[in-house]
Amino acid sequence: MILGVDYYPEHWDEARWPVDAQLMQEAGISVVRLAEFAWSKLEPREGDYQFAWLDRALGVLGERAIQAVLGTPTAAPPAWLIEKHPQVLPVDEWRRPLGFGARLHRCLANPTFRHYSRAITAAMAQHYAAHPSVLGWQTDNELTGNRCYCDVCAARFREWLERKYGSLDALNRAWGTPFWSQEYTAWTQVPLPWQTTCGPMAHNPSLLLDYRRFASDITVEFQHEQVEILREHCPEHFVTHNFMGLHDAINYYDLARDLDFVSWDNYPGGSAALPHDVMRGIQGENFWVMEEKCGHAGWNTMGPIPRPGQVRAWAWQAVGHGADAVVFFRWRSCRSGTEQFWQGILNHDAVPGRRYREIAQLGREFRQFAPDLEGTSPENDVALLYSYDQIWALQIQPQVPGFSLGLWLERYHQALHRLGVGADVVSTEADLSPYKLVIAPPLYLLDDALAARLDRYVAEGGHLVASARTGVKDGNNCAREETLPGPLARTLGIAVEDYDAIGQGGTNVVALADGARFKVSLWCDLLRLEGAKQVARYMRDFYEGVPAISVHNHGKGRAWYVGTVPEERFFRHFLRGIVEGLRLRMVPDLPKGVEVAARQGDRGRILVVTNLTPHKQVVHLQDACEDLFARAIVTEAIELHPFGVRLLRTTR
Ligand code: GAL
Ligand code: ZN
Numbered sequence: 001m002i003l004g005v006d007y008y009p010e011h012w013d014e015a016r017w018p019v020d021a022q023l024m025q026e027a028g029i030s031v032v033r034l035a036e037f038a039w040s041k042l043e044p045r046e047g048d049y050q051f052a053w054l055d056r057a058l059g060v061l062g063e064r065a066i067q068a069v070l071g072t073p074t075a076a077p078p079a080w081l082i083e084k085h086p087q088v089l090p091v092d093e094w095r096r097p098l099g100f101g102a103r104l105h106r107c108l109a110n111p112t113f114r115h116y117s118r119a120i121t122a123a124m125a126q127h128y129a130a131h132p133s134v135l136g137w138q139t140d141n142e143l144t145g146n147r148c149y150c151d152v153c154a155a156r157f158r159e160w161l162e163r164k165y166g167s168l169d170a171l172n173r174a175w176g177t178p179f180w181s182q183e184y185t186a187w188t189q190v191p192l193p194w195q196t197t198c199g200p201m202a203h204n205p206s207l208l209l210d211y212r213r214f215a216s217d218i219t220v221e222f223q224h225e226q227v228e229i230l231r232e233h234c235p236e237h238f239v240t241h242n243f244m245g246l247h248d249a250i251n252y253y254d255l256a257r258d259l260d261f262v263s264w265d266n267y268p269g270g271s272a273a274l275p276h277d278v279m280r281g282i283q284g285e286n287f288w289v290m291e292e293k294c295g296h297a298g299w300n301t302m303g304p305i306p307r308p309g310q311v312r313a314w315a316w317q318a319v320g321h322g323a324d325a326v327v328f329f330r331w332r333s334c335r336s337g338t339e340q341f342w343q344g345i346l347n348h349d350a351v352p353g354r355r356y357r358e359i360a361q362l363g364r365e366f367r368q369f370a371p372d373l374e375g376t377s378p379e380n381d382v383a384l385l386y387s388y389d390q391i392w393a394l395q396i397q398p399q400v401p402g403f404s405l406g407l408w409l410e411r412y413h414q415a416l417h418r419l420g421v422g423a424d425v426v427s428t429e430a431d432l433s434p435y436k437l438v439i440a441p442p443l444y445l446l447d448d449a450l451a452a453r454l455d456r457y458v459a460e461g462g463h464l465v466a467s468a469r470t471g472v473k474d475g476n477n478c479a480r481e482e483t484l485p486g487p488l489a490r491t492l493g494i495a496v497e498d499y500d501a502i503g504q505g506g507t508n509v510v511a512l513a514d515g516a517r518f519k520v521s522l523w524c525d526l527l528r529l530e531g532a533k534q535v536a537r538y539m540r541d542f543y544e545g546v547p548a549i550s551v552h553n554h555g556k557g558r559a560w561y562v563g564t565v566p567e568e569r570f571f572r573h574f575l576r577g578i579v580e581g582l583r584l585r586m587v588p589d590l591p592k593g594v595e596v597a598a599r600q601g602d603r604g605r606i607l608v609v610t611n612l613t614p615h616k617q618v619v620h621l622q623d624a625c626e627d628l629f630a631r632a633i634v635t636e637a638i639e640l641h642p643f644g645v646r647l648l649r650t651t652r
Pocket of ligand 1: 141142265291329339342
């Protein structure tokens with residue numbers, strides 16, 4: 001278990017560094033992330049590399065046994081570079097170039113920018129390859145899809161399309177370009193989705209989806225160049241990147257393929273449980289939190305300060321979901337620049353206060369329980385499917401305002417969480433055989449291969465929940481021709497005869513066989529049962545009595561279909577029935593805001609119970625557990641203080 005902090009020695013007088021290092025050590029901090037925005041200090045003039053200051057900082061930290069992750073500083077290109085090569089600036093969708101003055105002012109496809117990125121990466125990698133304090137690297141900072149609209153990007157997009165489709169004929173067929181006379185006769189005719197076209201919102205959805213895939217691939221390619229250099233010079237170091245949880249403008253599965261592990265930046269608004277699970281699922285491995293909130297957020301205005309115990313609870317929540325390191329952002333609130341009011345562990349005055357003491361407590365706890373947590377990781381029976389293609393296609397055409405993959409995912413995930421059922425969030429491409437239950441939010445783009453894999457999963461004894469708007473499109477974002485749910489119709493034993501996009505203002509009610517009733521909104525599929533049984537039927541409108549939700553025994557398994565968007569309560573009711581039927585482990589009836597996450601190891605499971613509310617809470621356990629903080633056996637009910645945490649070991 002690693003406790004760390006993001007540190008910016010270049011913002012402070014050198015005389016302060018030893019004091020900072022001592023305070024860090026005393027708090028149990030053993031890792032700092034450094035330099036990810038320090039390009040102008042590392043290369044103040046072209047080719048003039050200045051590492052002496054960073055060497056001295058590493059030396060001061062090293063004396064306190066603090067090691068470092070170094071960031072490649074490419075998210076903030078220096079002014080001299082932009083002045084010399086203004087063509088590296090990104091261009092927006094109205095074809096206006098952006099300017100210098102903030103950060104991220106670079107097009108990741110630009111060959112000149114690539115040259116400078118490789119050069120600074122190589123210089124740093126060579127200099128730090130053998131440094132005893134350097135553990136590894138963070139590429140750039142919070143990479144996102146390179147949604148740039150410059151001429152380089154236009155040329156690269158056309159190349160990308162040519163590689164993908166092989167010929168213009170194939171592209172015209174895949175995109176269905178006879179619509180509005182869009183047939184291309186030369187690659188140079190293909191536009192980027194500029195807003196300057198007639199009817200800026202009306203681009204071909206097939207082009208829009210391919211553009212998003214392309215913009216993601218460009219970023220992956222950009223990072224790959226840095227990773228290759230780091231691997232060549234620093235074979236002993238790890239390479240990671242700080243992801244952004246539910247951020248979805250880049251395909252994180254692709255970005256992670258080059259990395260040793262995933263890290264992410266956690267600034268909890270609501271519960272961070274879902275983003276933690278998404279992040280763990282990217283590689284199916286434990287991860288780091290590279291930036292964890294330790295004070296209030298604030299650039300020009302400030303948010304509320306974390307309550308006593310809240311930072312500690314967030315950190316333990318992260319550990320429960322699979323974090324092996326928690327690195328706080330940032331050590332001290334900075335004196336200058338945009339983020340002056342973003343709170344560090346220390347305020348501007350650098351006097352250690354409440355939040356410092358709380359983090360020091362965490363430092364002691366991490367050290368104490370490291371042996372118990374070592375080698376453990378979450379293992380779950382339930383998987384939720386995730387896919388950037390699906391997210392993008394539904395962003396391009398949301399069906400009705402408010403309908404998104406995220407909406408479904410959150411409802412399913414939150415319901416499982418309230419039942420104390422852990423879930424992995426995995427790619428639609430992942431191996432599903434380890435899971436007893438697979439929950440699929442809308443598989444709006446459904447190709448035959450994915451449908452066949454899901455069918456086999458169910459036929460061989462798996463349990464699948466499928467959602468409305470499944471099977472609508474092919475991989476090119478054109479509508480499929482079969483009756484919905486398209487290639488999953490046989491698996492689900494239904495036909496969607498028609499549908500009603502009732503939208504956010506529309507409501508209907510569904511009734512279950514057990515008498516329970518739930519409001520629904522946004523979308524109503526009208527089902528015809530073809531082998532499946534009715535789970536719920538509509539209560540209103542011309543389709544009163546028509547099935548809305550179904551279940552089908554298929555082969556050795558079972559498949560449900562939820563053809564409408566019920567209120568939150570429904571999901572807990574519905575999934576509880578399924579989870580009980582499958583006899584999966586659960587801690588039912590958890591109070592809202594209390595979470596149980598589990599890490600499995602050779603010596604049993606460690607439950608991390610976090611109370612993320614400012615109130616006392618009571619949790620009813622199903623088995624006797626060993627309370628690791630209290631060193632006592634607990635049975636039945638346990639009480640949690642406001643923002644309280646318990647670590648429980650169970651052998652079941
Ligand atoms: C993160 C970013 C940091 C810092 C922080 C607070 O997203 O990686 O560099 O900007 O937000 O604004
Ligand atoms: Zn560009």
